[in-house]
Amino acid sequence: MIELRDVSKVYQIGDERVRALDHANLHVYPHEFVSIIGPSGSGKSTLMNIVGCLDTADAGTYLLDGMPIEAYSENELAQVRNKKIGFVFQSFNLISKLSAAENVELPLIYQGVRASERRQRVKEALARVGLEKRANHQPTELSGGQQQRVAIARALVTRPSLILADEPTGNLDSRTSREILDIFRELHEQGNTIVLITHDNDIARQAKRIVHILDGRLTEVTL
Amino acid sequence: MLSLKMALRSIGANKMRAALTMLGIIIGVMALVVLVSLVTSATDTVTSEVSSLGSSLLTVTVSDDKGHPIKLSDLRSWVDEQPTVAAIAPYASDTVTGKYDTESSSFTIYGTTPDYCVINDQQLIEGRYLKNADVDNASRVCVIDKSTAEELIGYSDCVGEEISLEGVKYKVIGVVEDDENISITSLFSGSTMTAYIPYTSLIRLSDTATSTISAFYIGASDGFSVDDAERAMTAVLNDRFEDDEDAYSISSVNLIEEAMNSITNVLTILLGGIAAISLIVGGIGIMNIMLVTVTERTREIGIRKAIGASRGTILRQFLIEAVVLCMLGCGLGIFISWAILQIISIITANTALVFRLQTTVVGLSVLFCFIIGVVFGLYPANKAAKMKPIDALHYGG
Numbered sequence: 001m002i003e004l005r006d007v008s009k010v011y012q013i014g015d016e017r018v019r020a021l022d023h024a025n026l027h028v029y030p031h032e033f034v035s036i037i038g039p040s041g042s043g044k045s046t047l048m049n050i051v052g053c054l055d056t057a058d059a060g061t062y063l064l065d066g067m068p069i070e071a072y073s074e075n076e077l078a079q080v081r082n083k084k085i086g087f088v089f090q091s092f093n094l095i096s097k098l099s100a101a102e103n104v105e106l107p108l109i110y111q112g113v114r115a116s117e118r119r120q121r122v123k124e125a126l127a128r129v130g131l132e133k134r135a136n137h138q139p140t141e142l143s144g145g146q147q148q149r150v151a152i153a154r155a156l157v158t159r160p161s162l163i164l165a166d167e168p169t170g171n172l173d174s175r176t177s178r179e180i181l182d183i184f185r186e187l188h189e190q191g192n193t194i195v196l197i198t199h200d201n202d203i204a205r206q207a208k209r210i211v212h213i214l215d216g217r218l219t220e221v222t223l
Numbered sequence: 224m225l226s227l228k229m230a231l232r233s234i235g236a237n238k239m240r241a242a243l244t245m246l247g248i249i250i251g252v253m254a255l256v257v258l259v260s261l262v263t264s265a266t267d268t269v270t271s272e273v274s275s276l277g278s279s280l281l282t283v284t285v286s287d288d289k290g291h292p293i294k295l296s297d298l299r300s301w302v303d304e305q306p307t308v309a310a311i312a313p314y315a316s317d318t319v320t321g322k323y324d325t326e327s328s329s330f331t332i333y334g335t336t337p338d339y340c341v342i343n344d345q346q347l348i349e350g351r352y353l354k355n356a357d358v359d360n361a362s363r364v365c366v367i368d369k370s371t372a373e374e375l376i377g378y379s380d381c382v383g384e385e386i387s388l389e390g391v392k393y394k395v396i397g398v399v400e401d402d403e404n405i406s407i408t409s410l411f412s413g414s415t416m417t418a419y420i421p422y423t424s425l426i427r428l429s430d431t432a433t434s435t436i437s438a439f440y441i442g443a444s445d446g447f448s449v450d451d452a453e454r455a456m457t458a459v460l461n462d463r464f465e466d467d468e469d470a471y472s473i474s475s476v477n478l479i480e481e482a483m484n485s486i487t488n489v490l491t492i493l494l495g496g497i498a499a500i501s502l503i504v505g506g507i508g509i510m511n512i513m514l515v516t517v518t519e520r521t522r523e524i525g526i527r528k529a530i531g532a533s534r535g536t537i538l539r540q541f542l543i544e545a546v547v548l549c550m551l552g553c554g555l556g557i558f559i560s561w562a563i564l565q566i567i568s569i570i571t572a573n574t575a576l577v578f579r580l581q582t583t584v585v586g587l588s589v590l591f592c593f594i595i596g597v598v599f600g601l602y603p604a605n606k607a608a609k610m611k612p613i614d615a616l617h618y619g620g
Contacts, residue, residue, distance in 0.1 A: 049613050052529075054529060054612045054613045054616070055611075055612075055613050074533075074534060075533045075534060075535070078528065078531055078532060078533040078534070079531065079533070081528075081529060081530065081531045081612075082530065082531020082532075083531070087529050087530065093522075093525075093526045093529070093616070094526075095523055095526055095527075097232065097233065097236055106527070106530060107530045107531050109225065110527075110530070110531045110532050110533075110536060111531070154530065158531075
């Protein structure tokens with residue numbers, strides 16, 4: 001599913017070279033629920049950006065569904081993000097001018113899906129996160145938990161190979177966080193592959209498998 | 224369709240800013256449409272009145288006489304032979320210095336024959352016109368127009384006075400009303416004084432006229448149209464110039480109409496140019512606001528890219544927004560122009576002038592606005608499209 005082999009990424013900050021990822025190796029199999037845990041500055045975000053095809057690695061190989069990613073052009077990366085990956089961000093990242101349904105619809109528009117099918121799939125995705133009644137609300141009219149559920153619906157609607165969640169509960173209170181994590185668990189039980197990035201041990205423990213990241217190096221943690 | 228809706232929504236989200244941005248385009252379109260419509264409507268009305276009078280004379284110019292030069296006697300015999308032709312007047316002019324007493328001024332002098340008066344419908348106020356005898360003897364006599372008489376001599380009843388043209392004394396034998404055709408011509412040449420002298424006198428006075436006539440006017444007889452006269456004279460001239468139609472030209476173009484058209488064209492180009500510049504300024508305003516919009520919406524661009532928008536998609540989104548902004552401004556500008564022209568029409572309702580929106584200039588401004596939208600939208604849209612998804616996503620937090 002995901003295969004990282006000796007992936008490195010170096011940033012130049014002033015005179016200093018920061019090794020954000022140092023020969024990282026990671027293997028995620030289909031239908032897995034994996035947590036990646038690490039403190040801030042450990043290279044979590046860089047890993048997330050590379051796995052999510054928002055950025056490319058300096059060295060090493062990244063295979064997504066068996067296909068090497070580094071050689072892809074910007075437009076091909078856009079297609080991979082569109083069809084294979086569903087993002088859930090800490091800050092929700094909904095477009096505030098669009099309603100909940102329109103936010104969920106957007107990736108399907110970029111795929112060129114027909115209008116009637118789009119409507120059907122948006123309805124299904126919103127129903128799955130329990131927000132079918134709020135479809136026409138603007139993001140500002142929704143609570144944080146509801147906004148994050150819209151974001152999850154947006155990630156689901158394209159039926160991606162991988163759902164990538166970056167601190168999805170970081171901006172939410174503990175009760176809402178539990179609801180969101182319940183949704184992720186349900187999605188996993190329905191056969192979705194999920195990678196969850198967090199700094200919180202309790203949240204990481206929700207996953208079947210935990211990978212620890214520190215100074216750009218990945219280590220497997222067995223429960 | 225969908226992207227058009229999205230563009231309208233994001234413009235609608237910032238109505239005040241959009242309105243101010245469009246103002247540049249609105250004013251540009253208004254300047255273009257209103258000014259050009261006014262000029263063309265006004266001249267259309269005037270020229271249609273002028274041409275409704277019908278052209279009364281034919282102009283012949285000879286460029287190559289093929290060894291058969293036209294003399295004064297030829298003109299006289301044609302008048303006798305052709306029943307459709309009432310009068311033929313040779314025509315040559317020069318600009319000279321004229322003097323009366325101590326006053327001196329630049330003069331346009333026309334060398335011609337008595338027929339000129341008939342063909343050009345000149346109205347004699349004082350004295351008499353040139354006679355055939357004056358032409359035969361190359362007399363030093365002249366007919367001047369009213370404004371020349373008043374300006375140079377001081378009064379219009381000046382028959383018998385002598386003016387000197389290029390140092391040669393000419394006796395004023397008559398005064399005619401000002402010729403409108405000539406007053407338009409003199410606008411360009413800068414000389415305001417006009418005198419008519421016998422053609423033969425002009426030959427002696429100036430190098431521009433010789434006994435070989437290269438230009439003359441033809442007037443049709445009563446009961447015959449100008450077209451009849453043109454057909455008859457074309458046959459005569461073809462016969463003389465061995466059927467070479469390039470040797471001469473015969474035309475019935477009205478001089479006023481021609482002058483009006485050239486003024487209209489100059490004005491239209493001038494005003495259109497000024498309006499085009501203000502449209503370009505409006506376009507720069509659009510580009511400015513689009514650059515601000517792109518920066519403001521960096522995060523949105525990042526989100527769109529993260530969920531799979533390609534470069535082309537983002538480019539199209541912002542380009543369409545710029546073009547829609549331009550076209551909205553264009554539409555509003557055209558509507559306001561229409562309203563202004565309606566108001567002007569109401570105000571001028573009791574005059575003969577009719578002001579109408581010119582469809583060609585409307586079409587032109589729509590096309591121009593579209594091009595401006597694309598040209599000035601391309602840079603901001605490209606800037607948005609080139610953003611890296613991670614940088615855009617993490618912009619400002």
